[in-house]
Amino acid sequence: MAQTVDYWYNQIITKVNGDIVLSDLDHTSAVADYKLWAYIIAYVAWTIDVLFDLRAAEVSAVIDTKKPHRLTWYRDLALRFQYGQALIPDTDQYLNAGLDATQIAAQQIITQAAVEELADGSMRMKVVKLVDGDYAQLNDAEMLAFKAYIADTKDAGVRINEDSLPPDALKLVIDIFYDPLVLDSIGARIDGNATEPVKDAIKAYLKALKFNGEFAKTRLSDQLQAVDGVVLVGILSAQSQYGTRPFTEIDERVIPDAGYLRVTDDGFTINYRPYA
Numbered sequence: 001m002a003q004t005v006d007y008w009y010n011q012i013i014t015k016v017n018g019d020i021v022l023s024d025l026d027h028t029s030a031v032a033d034y035k036l037w038a039y040i041i042a043y044v045a046w047t048i049d050v051l052f053d054l055r056a057a058e059v060s061a062v063i064d065t066k067k068p069h070r071l072t073w074y075r076d077l078a079l080r081f082q083y084g085q086a087l088i089p090d091t092d093q094y095l096n097a098g099l100d101a102t103q104i105a106a107q108q109i110i111t112q113a114a115v116e117e118l119a120d121g122s123m124r125m126k127v128v129k130l131v132d133g134d135y136a137q138l139n140d141a142e143m144l145a146f147k148a149y150i151a152d153t154k155d156a157g158v159r160i161n162e163d164s165l166p167p168d169a170l171k172l173v174i175d176i177f178y179d180p181l182v183l184d185s186i187g188a189r190i191d192g193n194a195t196e197p198v199k200d201a202i203k204a205y206l207k208a209l210k211f212n213g214e215f216a217k218t219r220l221s222d223q224l225q226a227v228d229g230v231v232l233v234g235i236l237s238a239q240s241q242y243g244t245r246p247f248t249e250i251d252e253r254v255i256p257d258a259g260y261l262r263v264t265d266d267g268f269t270i271n272y273r274p275y276a
Helices: 005-017 033-066 071-079 101-107 140-153 197-208 215-224
Strands: 110-117 123-131 135-136 160-163 166-176 230-241 268-274
Touching: 005 033, 033 215, 071 123, 071 140, 071 160, 123 140, 135 215, 140 160, 197 268, 215 230
Parallel strands: 123 160, 166 268
Antiparallel strands: 110 123, 123 135, 166 230
């Protein structure tokens, strides 16, 4: 970033004042010859500084148009999608004139995105929006607009498969050994502060997972172990399902196909056993 003329001028004057030979120059007159020359040189230095900045910007712009984009660029591209807004022709920028930050944010419906490179050289882009505080798939109209946006902004020749899916399903069979001083036989707190603290902890763990992140049985067990009144946890079975495929047992960890996992009430089998 270019420095100011005053910056360069003060640099020169400071050097003059600190020089044994030049320090005898008149420092009181604002129009002393050496001060005028110092200003001229400072102005030239500032001009060169600005020209270097302009050249750097030009080079960066050329590089941006030539280099292939990384997966993170495509993820950020997805997050910038605005539903119901037109693009500036031949760019990946929106015609946002007249819109304030709140209006733009309201149009940016995609909350999370993940991009993966597939074995055939294409890319898979997973996106979701936020509905009532939880992830949800885009509807047909939103998905149609999003695909048109990606087609207009992606690099030429790049194949992208856009997905916005309902959550992968999760089934759990768990033994909970509980402290009978804190929890009752159905897992509710005796003091009445929570009716299903174990289920609440499982749902909180799933919601806290990074989008397209890894579910791990050990980490879930650690989360449940921290619930007040839970003494020991045994995860007897953890199965996941995506699309119409059958449920399959999770071998310790899994990355959900949709990018996120959810368990419904009928997906819980929790055996509460008093710890004695």
